[in-house]
Amino acid sequence: MTSGGPTGPWRRFRALRLLLPLVAIAAALALFLGIGLVISFGGFGGFGGGGGVNGPCDATLGPGGSTADGAGAITSAEALSADQRQNATVIIGVAKGMGLPPKAWMIGLATAMQESGLRNLGYGDRDSLGVFQQRPSQGWGSPEEVTDPTHAATMFFQHLVAVPGWQQLPLTVAAQTVQRSAFPDAYARWEGLAAQLVRTLADVADPTGCGPGAVDLPDGVVRGAIQFALAAVGKPYVWGATGPDAYDCSGLMLRAFQTAGIFLPRVSREQYGAGGHLPARDAQPGDLLFLATDRTDPATIHHVMLYLGNDMVVEAPQPGTPVHTRALNWNDPELVPLATRPGTAPNPA
Numbered sequence: 021m022t023s024g025g026p027t028g029p030w031r032r033f034r035a036l037r038l039l040l041p042l043v044a045i046a047a048a049l050a051l052f053l054g055i056g057l058v059i060s061f062g063g064f065g066g067f068g069g070g071g072g073v074n075g076p077c078d079a080t081l082g083p084g085g086s087t088a089d090g091a092g093a094i095t096s097a098e099a100l101s102a103d104q105r106q107n108a109t110v111i112i113g114v115a116k117g118m119g120l121p122p123k124a125w126m127i128g129l130a131t132a133m134q135e136s137g138l139r140n141l142g143y144g145d146r147d148s149l150g151v152f153q154q155r156p157s158q159g160w161g162s163p164e165e166v167t168d169p170t171h172a173a174t175m176f177f178q179h180l181v182a183v184p185g186w187q188q189l190p191l192t193v194a195a196q197t198v199q200r201s202a203f204p205d206a207y208a209r210w211e212g213l214a215a216q217l218v219r220t221l222a223d224v225a226d227p228t229g230c231g232p233g234a235v236d237l238p239d240g241v242v243r244g245a246i247q248f249a250l251a252a253v254g255k256p257y258v259w260g261a262t263g264p265d266a267y268d269c270s271g272l273m274l275r276a277f278q279t280a281g282i283f284l285p286r287v288s289r290e291q292y293g294a295g296g297h298l299p300a301r302d303a304q305p306g307d308l309l310f311l312a313t314d315r316t317d318p319a320t321i322h323h324v325m326l327y328l329g330n331d332m333v334v335e336a337p338q339p340g341t342p343v344h345t346r347a348l349n350w351n352d353p354e355l356v357p358l359a360t361r362p363g364t365a366p367n368p369a
Contacts, residue, residue, distance in 0.1 A: 096213070096216065097213075097216050097217050097220040097221065100138065100217075103138075103139065103140070104137070104138040104139060105221070106169075107132065107138045107139070107140060107151050107169050108129055108132075108138055108217055108221055109221055110169040110170055110173060111125065111128045111129055111132060111151075111169070111173045112125045112128075112129070112217075112218065112221060112222050114128075114170060114173035114174050114177060115128055115173070115177055116222075118174075118177055118181075120177060120181065121187070122218050122222070122224050122227035123187055123191075123227070124177060124180060124181070124186075124187075125214075125218050125222065125224075125227065126191060126211065126214040126215055126218055126227055127180060127186075127191050127194050127195050127207075127214075128173060128176055128177060128180070129210070129214040129217050129218070130191055130192075130195060130207050130208075130210035130211055130213075130214040131152060131176065131195040131198070131199060131207055132151045132152055133210040133213065133214065134195075134201075134206050134207050134209070134210055135151070135152055135153040135199070136150070136151045136152070136153055138151060139151065140167055140169055141153070142167060147163075149163055149166045149167050150166040150167045150168075150169070150172045151169050151172055151173075152166070152172045152173070152175075152176050152199075154166040154172055154175065154176075160172075160175055161175060176198060179198045180194060180198050183197045183198065190208070191207060191208065191211045191214070192206070192207040192208035192211075195207040208318070209314075209316050209317040209318070209319070210316060211358075212315075212316060212356065212357035212358045213316045213357065214227075215227045215299065215357070215358075216357055219299075236304075236361075236364075237306050237361060237362070237363070237364060240280070241277075241280040241281060241282060241306065241363075242280075242305055242306035243280075244276075244279055244280035244281075245276040245277050245279070245280040245282075245306055245326065245362075246276075246305060246306060246326065246328060246334070248275065248276040248279045248280070249272060249273075249276040249326050249334045249343075250334060250345070252267060252272060252276075252336075252343045253334065253342075253343050253344055253345065254342050254343060254344075255267060255336075255342055255343045256342050256343075257336045257337065257338060257339055257340070257341060257342060257343070258339075259339065262274055262275055262286075263275045267336040267343060268336055269288060269323050269324050269325070269335060269336045269337065270284075270286060270287050270288040270291055270324050271286075271336065272326075272334075272335070272336045272343060273288075273291055273308060273324050273326060273362075274286060274291075276326060277362050277363070282362050282363035283363075284362055284363075288310060288321050288322065288323060288324040289318065289319065289321045289322075291308060291324055291360065291362070292308070292310055292318050292321055292324075292356070292360055293318075293360070294360065294362055294363065295308070295360045295361045295362040295363055295364045296360070296361045296364040297358040297359065297360060297361075298358065298359055298361065299357065299358065299359070300350075300355060300356065300357055300358060300359045301350060302359070303327045303359040304327070304329065304361075305327060305328055305329040306326070306327070306361070306362075307326075307327045307359045307360065307361050307362075308324055308325070308326060308327070308359060308360040308361075308362060309324070309325045309326075309327050309333060309348070309355065309356070309359050310323065310324050310325070310355075310356040310359075310360070311323040311324075311325075311352065311354040311355060311356065312354055312356050313354065315353065315354055315355060315356050315357065316357075318356065321356060323335070323337070323354075325348070327348070327359065328345065331347055331348050331350070332345055332346070332347060332348065333345065333346060333348045
């Protein structure tokens with residue numbers, strides 16, 4: 021994808037005989053009672069509206085794809101090469117110098133990740149060059165200028181802020197309006213990683229400007245969903261099952277929240293988009309966490325879990341393993357960096 025021109029205007033358990041082992045029931049109940057304390061003091065006070073989210077705090081699903089080879093190699097801030105880190109730092113620095121908020125920094129970083137893999141390329145589609153793959157023939161500057169990351173970032177942000185209402189647009193829409201890419205939804209896959217880079221490189225705790233990431237769920241909804249999921253501990257995993265005798269991962273989430281009055285889509289990839297987003301490490305009891313083959317691309321999500329608090333989740337994981345609780349590995353390479361708070365909309369940016 022290329023910058024077309026400076027125009028103004030983003031994863032079998034054999035059937036249990038009859039009854040769950042008493043120890044499993046006792047453990048689940050004990051865990052739930054403990055979770056109740058977390059919820060009571062966790063501040064679940066506000067009420068969220070239903071439905072999906074299309075606001076500035078949402079990480080929109082996208083198919084990925086890139087014109088620059090190697091862009092998909094970026095998997096975390098720690099994986100950046102020295103040159104990639106320097107380019108990311110330049111992009112953030114230019115935006116800060118222009119007085120732009122962290123949302124703009126994220127848009128710039130996600131765009132550069134998609135276009136060049138945060139590399140200052142001396143080649144590209146047609147005459148596209150540099151970290152943003154800008155085209156000299158379309159008025160972005162001379163070849164020397166567009167391969168200067170500072171100039172390229174300045175030009176990108178100048179055209180971003182010229183987009184009416186850019187701060188209210190989803191990241192991928194804002195980036196596409198500037199870039200005019202052949203893959204308009206592709207920037208979305210980099211939103212979570214862009215937020216991570218802003219937090220890591222610029223020490224900004226809330227780069228999206230969405231506060232905790234989504235309005236809180238009512239206490240009764242959280243308790244109801246967690247209670248239902250814990251009551252299913254020990255039931256077998258069956259692919260495509262939605263209860264009451266067996267579940268798959270998204271089937272368990274579907275029924276747990278249905279009993280609490282929130283209606284989720286059927287599959288995990290769609291459940292990711294069924295609420296406000298927040299950094300996974302900021303998840304509270306009742307939030308959904310996800311695994312994906314490519315953690316930067318929500319389109320590759322294959323598993324969903326219900327967060328219980330205290331680094332614990334309840335899940336229907338896979339054939340041969342029943343519904344259970346377990347400790348969450350926050351360093352799991354497949355853990356999607358954004359959690360979903362079901363049925364809520366994000367706080368205003």
